[in-house]
Amino acid sequence: MRLTIKEKRAPKPKTCKSPACRASFVPKVSFQSWCSPDCAVVIARNKQDRQRKSLASIERREIKVRKEKLKSRADHLKDTQQAFNAWVRARDADLPCVSCGRHHEGQYHAGHYRTVASNPAIRFEPLNVHKQCAPCNNHKSGDIVNYRVELVKRIGPEAVEWLEGPHEPKRYTVEQLKAMTALYRAMTRELKKGEAA
Numbered sequence: 246m247r248l249t250i251k252e253k254r255a256p257k258p259k260t261c262k263s264p265a266c267r268a269s270f271v272p273k274v275s276f277q278s279w280c281s282p283d284c285a286v287v288i289a290r291n292k293q294d295r296q297r298k299s300l301a302s303i304e305r306r307e308i309k310v311r312k313e314k315l316k317s318r319a320d321h322l323k324d325t326q327q328a329f330n331a332w333v334r335a336r337d338a339d340l341p342c343v344s345c346g347r348h349h350e351g352q353y354h355a356g357h358y359r360t361v362a363s364n365p366a367i368r369f370e371p372l373n374v375h376k377q378c379a380p381c382n383n384h385k386s387g388d389i390v391n392y393r394v395e396l397v398k399r400i401g402p403e404a405v406e407w408l409e410g411p412h413e414p415k416r417y418t419v420e421q422l423k424a425m426t427a428l429y430r431a432m433t434r435e436l437k438k439g440e441a442a
Contacts, residue, residue, distance in 0.1 A: 263287045321422040328429035329369055330355035335436040337376035343395050344381040344388035352379040356387055358396055359408055366412035369425065372400050373408055 256275070261268045263284035270280035279285040316324075333355035341348050343356060356377025361368045375396070381388040396405050417425070 264291070318419055318422070321419050321426070322417070325417075325422045325426045325429070326361075326368070328426045328433070329374070332429040332433045332436070333371070333374045334376055335433045335440075336371075338436075338440065340376055342378040342381055343375040343399075344377055344385070344391045346391075346395070347378060349378065353377065354379055354382040356382045356392070358387075358389070358392055358405075360387070364412060366415050367408065370408070372404055375399070 256272050258269045259272050259278065261270060261280040261284050262278040263280075265287065266280060266284050268280050272278075279288055334353055337343075342353070353376050355374050357368065358373050358375070359367055367373045375392075377387070377392070381392075393405065396408075
């Protein structure tokens with residue numbers, strides 16, 4: 246039986262993994278990815294930073310999940326209302342204030358014709374909520390008389406009478422509220438995307 250001794254091949258040159266260096270070098274061991282001790286320190290620090298950021302993002306995700314579990318139905322209702330109001334403002338972005346008919350650079354709200362306190366059953370009814378400037382909504386209590394006049398022009402007298410009529414109370418579950426929040430956020434994104442295009 247004949248024994249042949251294999252000659253060791255010279256290792257192939259590698260490129261240093263340090264972003265600042267990128268020099269070509271011949272490694273002493275197969276797993277070596279740095280050309281000098283200084284580059285090794287830089288690579289190790291970069292790896293530690295990536296690991297630290299990864300852990301931080303995992304912790305943030307876990308905190309978000311824990312906060313979500315702690316939310317009450319009222320918190321979910323508030324989130325849904327915020328998402329709905331943002332959608333109304335995006336939907337009516339090109340329209341003037343429903344009460345005073347002005348376009349201005351001030352703040353706009355999603356003003357309810359029938360308030361949430363007086364008729365919570367239609368708080369998420371799109372026909373009941375329109376873009377309204379902050380002065381009309383806050384200081385003039387919604388300026389309901391002018392709101393109604395404009396509402397009749399926008400949606401018609403039958404729809405206004407339906408809004409003013411009686412409505413069955415609605416009790417939304419947490420799952421329904423989460424779904425509505427996701428829906429209104431997606432609709433708002435679509436409107437803003439269309440606006441940007």
